[in-house]
Amino acid sequence: xxxxxxxxxxxxxxxxxxxxxxxxxxxxxxxxxxxxxxxxxxxxxxxxxxxxxxxxxxxxxxxxxxxxxxxxxxxxxxxxxxxxxxxxxxxxxxxxxxxxxxxxxxxxxxxxxxxxxxxxxxxxxxxxxxxxxxxxxxxxxxxxxxxxxxxxxxxxxxxxxxxxxxxxxxxxxxxxxxxxxxxxxxxxxxxxxxxxxxxxxxxxxxxxxxxxxxxxxxxxxxxxxxxxxxxxxxxxxxxxxxxxxxxxxxxxxxxxxxxxxxxxxxxxxxxxxxxxxxxxxxxxxxxxxxxxxxxxxxxxxxxxxxxxxxxxxxxxxxxxxxxxxxxxxxxxxxxxxxxxxxx
Amino acid sequence: xxxxxxxxxxxxxxxxxxxxxxxxxxxxxxxxxxxxxxxxxxxxxxxxxxxxxxxxxxxxxxxxxxxxxxxxxxxxxxxxxxxxxxxxxxxxxxxxxxxxxxxxxxxxxxxxxxxxxxxxxxxxxxxxxxxxxxxxxxxxxxxxxxxxxxxxxxxxxxxxxxxxxxxxxxxxxxxxxxxxxxxxxxxxxxxxxxxxxxxxxxxxxxxxxxxxxxxxxxxxxxxxxxxxxxxxxxxxxxxxxxxxxxxxxxxxxxxxxxxxxxxxxxxxxxxxxxxxxxxxxxxxxxxxxxxxxxxxxxxxxxxxxxxxxxxxxxxxxxxxxxxxxxxxxxxxxxxxxxxxxxx
DNA sequence: GTTAGCACTCACATCTGACGAGTGCTATTT
DNA sequence: AAATAGCACTCGTCAGATGTGAGTGCTAAC
Numbered sequence: 001x002x003x004x005x006x007x008x009x010x011x012x013x014x015x016x017x018x019x020x021x022x023x024x025x026x027x028x029x030x031x032x033x034x035x036x037x038x039x040x041x042x043x044x045x046x047x048x049x050x051x052x053x054x055x056x057x058x059x060x061x062x063x064x065x066x067x068x069x070x071x072x073x074x075x076x077x078x079x080x081x082x083x084x085x086x087x088x089x090x091x092x093x094x095x096x097x098x099x100x101x102x103x104x105x106x107x108x109x110x111x112x113x114x115x116x117x118x119x120x121x122x123x124x125x126x127x128x129x130x131x132x133x134x135x136x137x138x139x140x141x142x143x144x145x146x147x148x149x150x151x152x153x154x155x156x157x158x159x160x161x162x163x164x165x166x167x168x169x170x171x172x173x174x175x176x177x178x179x180x181x182x183x184x185x186x187x188x189x190x191x192x193x194x195x196x197x198x199x200x201x202x203x204x205x206x207x208x209x210x211x212x213x214x215x216x217x218x219x220x221x222x223x224x225x226x227x228x229x230x231x232x233x234x235x236x237x238x239x240x241x242x243x244x245x246x247x248x249x250x251x252x253x254x255x256x257x258x259x260x261x262x263x264x265x266x267x268x269x270x271x272x273x274x275x276x277x278x279x280x281x282x283x284x285x286x287x288x289x290x291x292x293x294x295x296x297x298x299x300x301x302x303x304x305x306x307x308x309x310x311x312x313x314x315x316x317x318x319x320x321x322x323x324x325x326x327x328x329x330x331x332x333x334x335x336x337x338x339x340x341x342x343x
Numbered sequence: 344x345x346x347x348x349x350x351x352x353x354x355x356x357x358x359x360x361x362x363x364x365x366x367x368x369x370x371x372x373x374x375x376x377x378x379x380x381x382x383x384x385x386x387x388x389x390x391x392x393x394x395x396x397x398x399x400x401x402x403x404x405x406x407x408x409x410x411x412x413x414x415x416x417x418x419x420x421x422x423x424x425x426x427x428x429x430x431x432x433x434x435x436x437x438x439x440x441x442x443x444x445x446x447x448x449x450x451x452x453x454x455x456x457x458x459x460x461x462x463x464x465x466x467x468x469x470x471x472x473x474x475x476x477x478x479x480x481x482x483x484x485x486x487x488x489x490x491x492x493x494x495x496x497x498x499x500x501x502x503x504x505x506x507x508x509x510x511x512x513x514x515x516x517x518x519x520x521x522x523x524x525x526x527x528x529x530x531x532x533x534x535x536x537x538x539x540x541x542x543x544x545x546x547x548x549x550x551x552x553x554x555x556x557x558x559x560x561x562x563x564x565x566x567x568x569x570x571x572x573x574x575x576x577x578x579x580x581x582x583x584x585x586x587x588x589x590x591x592x593x594x595x596x597x598x599x600x601x602x603x604x605x606x607x608x609x610x611x612x613x614x615x616x617x618x619x620x621x622x623x624x625x626x627x628x629x630x631x632x633x634x635x636x637x638x639x640x641x642x643x644x645x646x647x648x649x650x651x652x653x654x655x656x657x658x659x660x661x662x663x664x665x666x667x668x669x670x671x672x673x674x675x676x677x678x679x680x681x682x683x684x685x686x
Numbered sequence: 687g688t689t690a691g692c693a694c695t696c697a698c699a700t701c702t703g704a705c706g707a708g709t710g711c712t713a714t715t716t
Numbered sequence: 717a718a719a720t721a722g723c724a725c726t727c728g729t730c731a732g733a734t735g736t737g738a739g740t741g742c743t744a745a746c
Contacts, residue, residue: 026708028707028708028709029708029709030707030708040719040720041719041720041721042708042720043710043719043720043721043722044718044719044720046708046709046710047710047718047719049709050709050710060708060709061728062726062727062728063708063709063710063725063726063727063728064706064707064708064709064725064726064727064728065707065708065709065727065728066707066708066709143486143488145486145494145496151488151494151506153488153489163494163508165506236604237604238581238600238604239597239600239601239604242593242596242597242600243597247593248593249593250585250591250592250593250596253585253593253596254582254585254586257581257582257585258582261579261580261581261582369739371738371739371740372739372740373738373739383688383689384688384689384690385689385739386688386689386690386691387687387688387689389739389740389741390687390688390741392740393740393741403739403740404697405695405696405697406694406695406696406697406739406740406741407694407695407696407697407737407738407739407740408696408697408738408739408740409738409739409740
């Protein structure tokens, strides 16, 4: 939406948003005039503020209080006003060193990342590990590694792989396993992992499988191999939400916590952002969390060496320090991508 | 501690504890007399209550309020008064069916269990997956499964195993891997997994490893193989804490959440309970959580098919529904043990 | 030993009025 | 015409005053 606002109005709006972000108190006309050393009197500011209110950018909680920004105002602020801070040397150091100290496993790195995000932003850090259920199936292989023990290796078209140790009831000969692999590799070409799984489940109940013992056993093992564990998701710093004065009352908070306990909800929320590159910002109702009143979300995606995509970001109040959090999220996403592609 | 209390005093104490658990309000003498249909007047009850207060079992928040039980009273209640409820048919059904629907992986089962615990108790459910770092090392084996890809299988004396796929810089021949395995199996006999890891790290920096390239490479791979991921811990139902009126103020709650965010703290807390069998109960300061004011913990341990031990339980306010939660925790631990030993 | 009665305490809710931050309007200045 | 000073008005907040009632401890009677 294009806003035609005079330079002065924009400046005042910016001042109000930033003041409110800093203090969480409705800001009055004189505060703006004073704190921003403008050459304007409070009365003038008042007139401008009345305008802004009319345009839906400000509201007053009651007649004799200052004004607070609406979601629309935050949107406008983020889109055209905010002066992004640089990520400080120290913050960069923290991001990188925390990642490194986590050791190898991707889980470790991501977990540490969510903690870092939370620490640097003072809000809630969140990271969703890449999942490859949507990737296209490329190759599966079964390797016998002991009595009744099979290793299944599943490769996606993007090169991501998942391996799984399977205990079976019977012992399988290596040749049989190879035949099984060939069968699957032929049949499942071009499907996504999710589709492969569905197809296998379907065939397991089919007529043919009921009479073909070999097939039936093969399917049973394959099913285990393509079973994908639920999306890994790391949330850190939930307690920091309690620092925010707007959530200091118990009822509000409970809503929010309950919402977040459904991690599925978060995944859903974040996977929406997967498609776009760069930092994405969702303000208040834009998050489409039902209980979202007053919640904002800043995310960016990262990529792994195998080109799978994950999301990381920060959840905080609408009244969030956008100018510093946006660059942090951006930088962190870049660093995580870099780090994961090195592995 | 042996308490000599008349039957009447015990009855009254029980009534007070249960009333307080139900209402979270200080209970007065008349409430006891009325609600428990005793043949006593409130005045008599008052005398008894005065006694109980003297013995350190009750306190009054202020002169003209009812009385509330002290930790000591809860302890006494749990030890000798509480009438444990039966686990209802429906609850049993829920526990079992939730476990089963979670599918195979242990993680899945345990996660679902923590959720069930939370649902049934209406407090916070918590499960710590068994870790085998304390187990004794028995056997390690490296299998080459592809170019620069090795599968390491680590077996503990209790039969628990961990497998890990390792990407290496160089390609290793199968014979070399076998030699490496033999070397380790010989040297590490009788040590715990933790000790094995320490020994390997130590040797990596030793003189010998610096000049013996083969050894150095072997150690590097072994180190990855015995690296154990942090204890898995599942916490569910954190939001339910907010239901408890005693935590409805923001400051209290923040403390608690911050305490729980250090999952390490929880692990430490729970691993203390590992040694004893059966249901363990920690009331208030007995939990030795510094911020524990008003927190109680009911846990029990469970065992897997490989004899490793995990913990599960419920965290709630001291003012917890012991009579129903204790049996639930007990039953759940039994069921999880049974389920995991079937796998 | 039990109970009724009574004076006493104290948290809590409700009311009140003073205060002040902030507004909108209007008349005045630039 | 835009900016400002002045002023009356609104309304939330805070502090003190007051009443209410639940609950107690004590004493005297049963």
